[in-house]
Structure formats: structure tokens, C-alpha cells
Amino acid sequence: MKSSMALTMLIILLVAGRVCCNDTTGTVTQPDCEIPKCLISYLQTQAASLQSLKRDLESTKKQLQQASSGQWPPGHYCILASGACPAGFTRSQGHLRALSQFAASASYITPVKFGDSRIQCHGRCGQYGQWIGDLYMAACCK
Numbered sequence: 001m002k003s004s005m006a007l008t009m010l011i012i013l014l015v016a017g018r019v020c021c022n023d024t025t026g027t028v029t030q031p032d033c034e035i036p037k038c039l040i041s042y043l044q045t046q047a048a049s050l051q052s053l054k055r056d057l058e059s060t061k062k063q064l065q066q067a068s069s070g071q072w073p074p075g076h077y078c079i080l081a082s083g084a085c086p087a088g089f090t091r092s093q094g095h096l097r098a099l100s101q102f103a104a105s106a107s108y109i110t111p112v113k114f115g116d117s118r119i120q121c122h123g124r125c126g127q128y129g130q131w132i133g134d135l136y137m138a139a140c141c142k
Helices: 002-016 037-068
Strands: 078-080 090-100 112-114 117-121 131-141
Touching: none
Parallel strands: none
Antiparallel strands: 078 131, 090 131, 112 117, 117 131
């Protein structure tokens, strides 16, 4: 990583028209060489962005380790249920049946099941006039 960073610095210096390094180690060979202020500012901004990305990466790694070890992040939230709820979660479920809809076509209702939740037609689609849709929700909350 160090050598690629030094190589990048060398390229930036070459582009700026001020060659101050003689190799990819970043060794300054001309102590009186001036680096343009705009380049210094740019490099400082890039260094700050790199530090921010490193912090974000570490945070993401920690969350991934928690998730892969079966630990859930702290806080109050719900996840869709699919079978038993994880430890520390409480199951909640409910439904809306015979929802009034404009039409019983695929443009207005697409049956789908996701975990223990589902969207479907009420009876056979269109059997009860405008009372077409059913929505069943199951969640695990903490």
C-alpha cells in the first residue's frame, strides 16, 4: 500500500510539473522544490477522505461480524418474520383482508410470499367484486 501511495504521489507531482522525487519511495531529492498550494490542499482533502473511508470500513466490518455471529445490532426495529424469531425478538402479526381495489388484474395485485408475510387475492381474484386484496404481515421486533 505504501509503494502504491508513493507512486501516486510521484505521478501527481509529475503532472503538476514539479518533479521532487527520484523514485517510488517518495524520497525528496530537491529540498527547495515547491509543491503548489492547490496540490497540497488536494492531497490533504484526499487524506481526510481516506481516513473517513477507513472508519466506515471498520464500522462495516464490525456490523458484518455481529451479523455473521448471530448478534443483531442494538436498537428498536422489526424484521420480516420467516419461521421462529431470533433470540431477543418478539413476533407480531396482523392482516388486512378484503381490501377494496379498482380491478382484479395483475396491474393492481401481484400475489407474492416473503417469509411468513404475503399479498394475495381475497378468494379467487374478482370473486367478491371490488373486495379483492389480502395483506398478511408477520414481523419480529425488539
